[in-house]
Amino acid sequence: MVALDVAGLTKRYGAVRALEQVSFSVAPGEIFGYLGPNGAGKTTTLRILAGLVRADAGEARMLDRPARAAAARASVGYLPGDLKLYGGMTGSALLDLFARFRPAQPPVLRARLLDALALDPRDLARRVKFLSHGTRQKLGIVIAMQHDPRLLLLDEPTTGLDPLVQMAFRDLVVERAQHGAAVLFSSHVLSEVEAVCGRVAVLGAGRLLALESVDVLRGRMVRRVRVRFRGAPPPTLADTPGVAGCELAGLDATLHVRGDVNPLLRLLARHEIERLVLPEPQLEDIFFHYFAGGRDAGD
Amino acid sequence: MPAISLLQHIAVRHAPFLIASAVLLAAFQLLICAAVGSVDVSGALETLVHSLPPLMQEIVSSQLFGGFTPRGLLAFGWSHPVTHALGSAVAIVLATRAVAGESETGAIELLMSQPLSRGAYFAAHVVFALAAIASLSAAGVLGTVIGQGVFEIERFGPGPLLRLALAYSLLQGAVFGITLLLSAFGREGGRVASGGFLIVLISYFGEAIGRLWNKAAFIRPWTLHEYFPPNDILVRGLGIAKPAVVLGSVLAASLALAWARFRTRDVP
Numbered sequence: 001m002v003a004l005d006v007a008g009l010t011k012r013y014g015a016v017r018a019l020e021q022v023s024f025s026v027a028p029g030e031i032f033g034y035l036g037p038n039g040a041g042k043t044t045t046l047r048i049l050a051g052l053v054r055a056d057a058g059e060a061r062m063l064d065r066p067a068r069a070a071a072a073r074a075s076v077g078y079l080p081g082d083l084k085l086y087g088g089m090t091g092s093a094l095l096d097l098f099a100r101f102r103p104a105q106p107p108v109l110r111a112r113l114l115d116a117l118a119l120d121p122r123d124l125a126r127r128v129k130f131l132s133h134g135t136r137q138k139l140g141i142v143i144a145m146q147h148d149p150r151l152l153l154l155d156e157p158t159t160g161l162d163p164l165v166q167m168a169f170r171d172l173v174v175e176r177a178q179h180g181a182a183v184l185f186s187s188h189v190l191s192e193v194e195a196v197c198g199r200v201a202v203l204g205a206g207r208l209l210a211l212e213s214v215d216v217l218r219g220r221m222v223r224r225v226r227v228r229f230r231g232a233p234p235p236t237l238a239d240t241p242g243v244a245g246c247e248l249a250g251l252d253a254t255l256h257v258r259g260d261v262n263p264l265l266r267l268l269a270r271h272e273i274e275r276l277v278l279p280e281p282q283l284e285d286i287f288f289h290y291f292a293g294g295r296d297a298g299d
Numbered sequence: 300m301p302a303i304s305l306l307q308h309i310a311v312r313h314a315p316f317l318i319a320s321a322v323l324l325a326a327f328q329l330l331i332c333a334a335v336g337s338v339d340v341s342g343a344l345e346t347l348v349h350s351l352p353p354l355m356q357e358i359v360s361s362q363l364f365g366g367f368t369p370r371g372l373l374a375f376g377w378s379h380p381v382t383h384a385l386g387s388a389v390a391i392v393l394a395t396r397a398v399a400g401e402s403e404t405g406a407i408e409l410l411m412s413q414p415l416s417r418g419a420y421f422a423a424h425v426v427f428a429l430a431a432i433a434s435l436s437a438a439g440v441l442g443t444v445i446g447q448g449v450f451e452i453e454r455f456g457p458g459p460l461l462r463l464a465l466a467y468s469l470l471q472g473a474v475f476g477i478t479l480l481l482s483a484f485g486r487e488g489g490r491v492a493s494g495g496f497l498i499v500l501i502s503y504f505g506e507a508i509g510r511l512w513n514k515a516a517f518i519r520p521w522t523l524h525e526y527f528p529p530n531d532i533l534v535r536g537l538g539i540a541k542p543a544v545v546l547g548s549v550l551a552a553s554l555a556l557a558w559a560r561f562r563t564r565d566v567p
Contacts, residue, residue: 082408084404
């Protein structure tokens with residue numbers, strides 16, 4: 001059984017291709033990453049699933065019902081990427097309002113979510129327009145999850161959250177998945193998708209570029225490592241396993257490392273290093289991999 | 300029922316605005332009664348009109364005031380721009396907020412992602428708006444009835460008052476329907492409200508100009524305000540079959556077109 005099944009989803013806005021034949025499925029208990037830069041089509045996909053946007057072609061089913069059917073959304077929680085709430089309402093009134101749309105599913109998780117996200121009761125008593133962006137985002141998360149949905153559609157859910165709350169939120173998502181909920185986790189932040197997701201779809205310009213496990217994706221990640229040596233850089237630098245590219249400029253070297261960085265680190269450990277910058281892989285590098293024809297034969 | 304929850308939400312959200320509009324309309328009709336009952340307004344107006352050229356005298360006395368009787372002056376209160384402005388404001392605001400306004404604020408995205416069908420969303424807004432307009436009409440009529448009692452003005456029978464309330468409701472219902480049609484196509488509340496306001500202005504002035512200037516009389520059947528005749532209802536005691544058919548048809552057609560658009564459009 002699948003919780004979410006998307007087949008051949010296509011959407012155009014005039015001449016602009018927002019989605020082209022996108023297909024994937026998410027099983028119960030799975031956290032499925034939906035990666036892509038801004039404008040890739042992530043939000044369009046989620047809006048189609050949430051019944052907001054009509055697909056030109058293709059089919060989407062949620063919990064064995066067509067996504068357009070209102071009944072399909074009864075056990076779905078949706079967090080929009082651009083969350084807008086009624087500014088004149090208090091936080092608690094807003095939570096009650098959205099709970100009333102599901103009389104058969106009481107907000108059993110509300111207390112747990114408020115506690116985990118450290119939502120202050122005083123904030124809930126204030127009007128939404130006076131709350132910070134992060135607090136509003138927390139409210140959006142509670143609205144999406146308070147009725148313990150079987151399918152969660154999360155569009156850039158950690159936007160505006162501080163790092164501690166981001167961690168707490170990721171723990172919540174993992175917890176709900178362990179309880180059997182399916183999660184579609186849309187993001188343009190590679191590291192957070194890597195942290196919680198089992199499988200990932202990579203979307204670019206409306207097309208599905210890849211659909212694979214996080215482990216495989218991790219193997220494709222390219223890090224741009226910058227090193228300044230105290231002496232001359234080792235001549236074998238470019239031949240080190242994993243190093244896909246090497247640019248030397250005096251004592252400075254910029255290395256493009258794909259996959260495991262340990263062979264490079266072992267080599268560097270044998271030399272005097274003045275500075276070493278080992279940044280997180282960037283989504284752009286992953287896209288570069290797919291767009292620049294860097295696909296392996298098995299892709 | 301999600302639709303009932305939405306209806307409650309719309310009611311709570313608009314309650315202060317609607318209550319204020321209803322109180323203002325009732326107070327305005329009461330004020331008209333006070334003016335008619337406590338001052339010799341009809342005498343003053345008659346004197347004023349007699350100073351005008353004969354043609355203007357005829358137009359003003361028979362067309363605008365239904366004669367200088369208390370009934371005619373009370374009917375004038377229902378044709379007054381303030382009466383029209385209050386009703387149209389309610390109709391335009393409710394229609395604008397229903398789709399375009401909610402799209403502009405973005406709140407529609409979270410609302411429509413609930414287990415709420417588009418039909419239920421649309422129906423909740425229409426039902427609420429029509430009920431609000433009917434309540435507003437009732438409040439205005441109540442103002443007239445109370446004013447007639449307090450200031451001892453000859454009372455209207457229940458029939459003309461009911462017809463007046465129905466005709467006013469239908470007029471504002473038609474304004475609501477047309478603005479909702481604009482709203483169903485729009486994403487910006489301000490533009491939709493401006494469009495609705497412009498249509499009301501054109502209709503109001505088109506009818507007034509057509510009434511005063513024979514060469515422009517052909518415009519009148521094409522205006523909404525032609526089909527809201529307080530003089531005919533309150534002074535002449537005429538029925539409202541034709542106005543009801545015309546305004547009811549405009550309302551039904553505009554709602555049908557608005558629904559056809561809303562059910563297939565992308566939101567926000």
